[in-house]
Amino acid sequence: MTTIDTSARFTTLPDDATLSATVAALQERGFGVEVVDDVHAARRAALARIPHGSSVMTNASVTLQETGIDDAVNKGDAYESARNKMFALDFTTQAREMKVIAGQADYALGSVQAVTRDGSLVIASASGSQLAGYAWGAANVIFVVGAHKLVPTLEVARERVYQHSLKLEDVRAQAAYGQRSSVGKVLEIHQEQPGRIHIILIRQQVGF
Template structure:
């Protein structure tokens, strides 16, 4: 497979039949889903689910940046309690454990995923795993904003998407932003969830990676 073919495979938007079938599969596995048309609607729908004054953690996510959700939570005029701002005010050298508690136990944990399978499984890869604990168990509520190009048919394809597509883009971003390489250190698969905890905002656009 050429590099162009790999990119096309993981950036092409699904047809409506595939999108609808994936939503059904997600709901059967305990996830609630909103399907929206664009990033602005994704931001409005996401913020509408979070009561003002709530503690909210925005995990590292290009999608949250591109939708304006990260700024709405962490900006100076935010109506929310930014767990990220609270965490970043601490000293990692001496307060790392306290930072982990803040990040992992906010009322709302926001982020994205790297792939959603046709069977309704979520897959999230991370270099450090900093966001994975809150997604798996720590946060009372999780909202994941996902571009529809991340829908894949199988779990194998989900893993291939991480290594053949997402990692390459994140590696380039990390080198430009931090001067260091990225890696896949840990991978979380969520196959089933108790209804009401994890909500997915699925965007009919290619957003994030």
């Protein structure tokens, strides 16, 4: 049995003062932010922001699975699932079309590995497949984030990626796909035009 060190350093929920300060910093950098109490409220908040019929890309995320957002988008009929549309194609012959679908949806949904006290986001990926949509391609981005991912600085955010998130994702990937995970690419978002990226912070430990 594999033992994982889930240090309290990276799993402790912030106090109200820290949470409020982080929300204010994110807003100053152009991000929309709302704080909710649990996964059910997070799911309602995320889906309420997406007009019916919109194309929605749910990027690989334990948080989206644990909140039920992944199933609500990809197993329902309220939205056009970009993920379902993408995986209906053949990667060998239609990789270009798959990348366009994944990267240019009306809404890109996912999570992040860390949020810094001064309002920066850090997202790690093995392949980088979701990062283009987050950085520029998607018209709108919604990040659903457990508040335990708040960290004081970018240095600690990077430590969280390698010392915490990667360890948990590696175990998940081996169980799900039979292969190890890695950090191939890291995206840092420090500023955004108001209205494009919305962050839903959950007062619970959700995701890695």
